[in-house]
Amino acid sequence: MSNHDVISTDVLIVGGGPSGLATAIELANQLKEKGEEKRIMLIEKGSEIGSHILSGAVIRPKVFKDLLTAEEFDGIPFDSQVTTDVTVKLNDSGEMVLPFHPPYMNNDGNYIASLGKVCKYLATIAEAKGVEIYTGFSVDDMLYNADGKVAGVKTKDTGLDHNGEKQKNYQEGTVVEASITVLAEGTRGSLAKKVIDRFNLDSGKNPQIYSLGVKEIWSVPEGNIEAGAVYHTFGFPLKDKSEFGGGFIYGLTDNRVALGLVVGLDYADPSFDTHAAMQIWKTHPYVSKFLEGGKVIEFGAKTLPEGGWNSMPKYFDDNLMIVGDSAGFLTTARLKGIHLGVRSGICAARTAMSAFEKGDTSKNTLVEYEERVNKSFIYKEMYPIRNMRAVMNDGMVLGGLKMGVQLVTGGTCLFVPKTISDADETQKISDYKGVPFTERFAGKLEWDKKITFDKVTGVFHSKAMHDEHQPVHLVVNNQAQFQSSNIEEYGLPVAAACPAEVYELHTDRNTGAKSLRLHAENCVHCKTCDIKSPNGGITWTTPYGGDGPEYSNM
Structure with missing residues (x-):
């Protein structure tokens, strides 16, 4: 690739999960119905569709009947x-x-289903309808036009060493220009974070x-x-x-x-x-x-x-829509978000179709996405329990009672606890007055390798792999502050929070000095570190395309 590698498309979808695929399929359906042709591209960082997909999953199937034909619906590989x-x-x-x-x-x-298998199936439906799907490509930057509006994305440069120096196999990422960009990256999407911050899309939100x-x-x-x-x-x-x-x-x-x-x-x-x-x-x-x-x-x-309706950002802007988990479409009370993500993709696709018909992809037209969401079951399901997650901080008894009040009042409830970010909820070792986890379960933290297993064994069963020559995709934002605060004051909480033993607190045997050791090759892309690290200490970025877990049945 070179500086001149530029691809243009009408719609670019970043992410091959249920919301991104639903967007692609519904837009293809709409274009066929209207007798129009537009180019739809979908880029997925996993080596194949489904390899980075994980859910429980118990699926509410009805929404798929609005997306697929009867024959297509019957082919969904529910378990x-x-x-x-x-x-x-x-x-x-x-x-x-x-x-x-x-x-x-x-x-x-x-x-019950493997969401990864469902997504693989949806990808075959999308491709049959003319959607172009490209797997194994990581995207790490947004593109903006001269007016500062979203104009597409750039895929990740490859062939760099640990220090970011170009190697013989260096390839610059490709620019993908799009009339409309749809972000379907899943939870805590890297690009979604950037546009939410740039355009202040979470203003006034929890x-x-x-x-x-x-x-x-x-x-x-x-x-x-x-x-x-x-x-x-x-x-x-x-x-x-x-x-x-x-x-x-x-x-x-x-x-x-x-x-x-x-x-x-x-x-x-x-x-x-x-x-x-x-x-x-x-x-x-x-x-x-x-x-x-x-x-x-x-x-x-x-x-x-889990924040619910009151924590969702504005999920559209000029030439931009955000769908699925990236926008926060999940109902904690149901433990479900797949049907909401699919519906958000349908709403986004119909809005894109309207924008093309009007010749206007600005937020003046894309506001129809929000209007469609508000008229759908998404609103009916999420808004009445908008305070549910907050009141559950009062415990199962009092929180349950407040939840019951919300079901009667349509969401209104007195004395709703303030929502605080997960990182800010983490306390310093000296401030935490409870019994630490390791003391609570003393004697129960030795794994028998029959029922219980350590994190490294889990990583093995995730089949996670990363090119170890690339720049580390887990960025410590301020080394000095991270050492003095995250390590010295908090005791490196991401070491415990990470489910894959990516972070290790190393103590020098001679001096007692504490330091961070990173095992980025273990990463299963859950992004817990990006969420939970105090002071915004860690930023999770996309590694090379195709890297990460290789889920088969998740």
Whole structure:
């Protein structure tokens, strides 16, 4: 590639997840219906569609009927329809099965699936409709025209060494100019962060807050679990009012189990470790019975945007729309966002079609995206529980009562706690007055390699790989501040928060000096470090295209 490598397209979609693919498919549908031709390009950083996709996933299927033909819908590779749906309160020594479903948690008519496999299928549908899909290309910069408006993107330069020096195989990234750019990067999108900051799109909004989900897939003996069985847990090992989250256990075909623990990243304890908490959760008899005699076959992790309606940025601007997790389309109460992401893609595609018909891709026309969202089930589902995540900081009892009030009042609730960013919720070691995670679970943090495993074993099962000669994609923004604050005052909380042992706190045996050691090759692209690091200490950037995990069934 050279400085002159420029590609032009009518619509550029960055990201090959459900929202990006839905945008591509619906726009292709609209163009065919109108008898028009436009070029639609989709760029995905994973080596193939689905390789960076992870979700639970229990999917609400109805939205796909608005996107696909009946024949296309019938081909979706759902794993199994939900047949059992149970919610369980765990404690240290036992469990209690709830005799009712918490509001929004009913899964009647839903399907368990590998979202990665669903996305692979959607990609074949999109390509059959004329969408150009390019995998293995990382995008790391936005392009702006002379008026400062979005004009496209630039893919990542390759062939650089650790210091950013050009090597013999250096290739400059390609400029992709587009009339409309749609960002579908998933949670905490790198480009979305840049445009939200540049155009102040989060003005007047609550800060977005996140959770981290750590997931494993197991092969188990016949009879351990039935395909279609869904179990959700809350309680153990999380501490009420200090950690928000719960576990999931899903029965898959071929005697497989998908299970994981999802924990909000707004905890105060700088030593809390979601990966370790999941390993402890698996030792509970209610959970371990599903795994007995089995073996782990895949591991992964991702973050989810949990802030809700009040934390969503303005998701359009001149020549720009943001869809799916990048915009925050997720309902924490349902533990679901796939159907919202698909609907956001449909709304964005129809808005793009309208913009082309009017010959106007400015925000004066793209505001129709917001209008379509507000008229869709997205608004009806998200707005009435806009304060749900905030009130749950009051604990399961009081927070649950406030949640009930919101369901009656349409979201209005007194005494809603202020939403604070996850990084700012992290306390310094000297300020934290609770019992540190390692002390709470002393004696339970040795992994047996049968039910419980260390982080490096998880990385192995994620099949994560990175070119180790490239510049490190995890950027420490201020080395001096990071040393004096993140390490000395906080004790490097990202070392515990990261589920893949990317960050290591090294202590010199002779001097006692503490320092950071980075193992960027372990990264599974969850972006927890970018979210949770105090002082904005770490920025996650895209590594070379094709690098990262290679998920097969996530």
